[in-house]
Amino acid sequence: MTATTSGVIAFQGEPGAYSHEACRQARPGMEVLPCATFEEVVEATRSGRADLGMLAVENSTYGRVADVHTLLPSSGLHIIDEAFVRVHIALLAVKGARLEQIRRVRAMSILHGQCRGFARPHGWEMLNVHDNAAGARQVAELGDPSEAAFASALAGEINGLDVLAREIEDQSNNTTRFLVMSREPDHSRRANRMLTTFTFRVRNIPAALYKALGGFATNGVNMTKLESYMVGGQFTATEFYADIEGHPDDAPVARALEELHFFTSRLKILGVYPAFPGRN
Structure with a gap:
């Protein structure tokens, strides 16, 4: 994890929310700042009222938090860690x-x-x-x-x-994944298992997505997540959100990202960070 262990971390919800639990587990030494919406978390972090932001992105029972996936690319923030919280209801x-x-x-x-x-x-x-x-x-x-x-x-x-x-949830593995956001990226860390998160938009050519993803297969890069969402409410404009294992400086990842560039009109790295120890 990054060295940021003091200061303020913003989260969505009121005190006692599961996002609050995520802050206590991932950054126990930081003061918490409750925010009403995900947008407020982003703005508090971007403006400097908070040093970090905690955003929920997906739940193992409910699925993805769609608002966050559309918010991240334009947030101006960078993912520096992930955290998993077992949701006991x-x-x-x-x-x-x-x-x-x-x-x-x-x-x-x-x-x-x-x-x-x-x-x-x-x-x-x-x-x-x-x-x-x-x-x-x-x-x-x-x-x-x-x-x-x-x-x-x-x-x-x-x-x-x-x-x-206690623990009345239907699924015994009910878990929410959170992302820790910062104003500055941190690509300097190395761990046994690194993750890189990015968004991309394919060019308007036949089989563009198939070709764009081919470089990850041929270079042996494991893609752990690939999701699509509409851009600006248009059915013809689709953005993809992806998580891969590895660091952009790793030769296989570098080659795969270079190949991806040929078939995309937009590519944005959102974060490079260590995998959460208990993610599996």
Whole structure:
């Protein structure tokens, strides 16, 4: 990991959000700055209010966080690390509340979808909120034993709530991947396993994507992620987001990226960073 271990790190959500947990795990010595949106995280980091930004990019159950993939290329920031957080979902309620008293549960829709197996038999009313930690805060403010929230145990601790049930997520490997963003790139580090993340747009020629990716196959470079998304709401303009194993200075990676240039109209390196030790 980079040497940045002090200062301020921004995250999306309220205190107790899973992004907050990611900050505590990846940068335990840094002060946290909660932000309402991903855009605010980027702006806080870009403006210098925060030294680093923590952005969620994908969840093993829910899939990718689409807003972030479209935000990264134009953010002006650079990926310097990745972090994986095991998403343990807790059912939180006011002190003294009992499970049989619960009538309504607050959480983001994506979190509701990650613990359907636990919730369905109870027949609770599900209320969508903009942030899981905000749902926990609202339950604390209401003081009603029939109100509950799906959120992290950290959110319960911060808001003085009881944990009525722990680890209620449907998938035992439910994990979210985060990216640590900085104003400056850091390509100097070397680790046993390095990752390079980039976006590209292929030229308008036949079989352009096939040709663009051929260099990675012929040079033995492992591509761990390839995703596409529309640019500017146009069906004919497609951007690709990719993660590969290796460093741009590695000979196989350098040759593959050089070949990629021939078939792309745009190529942007978003970050070069060590793979998270527990990513597998």
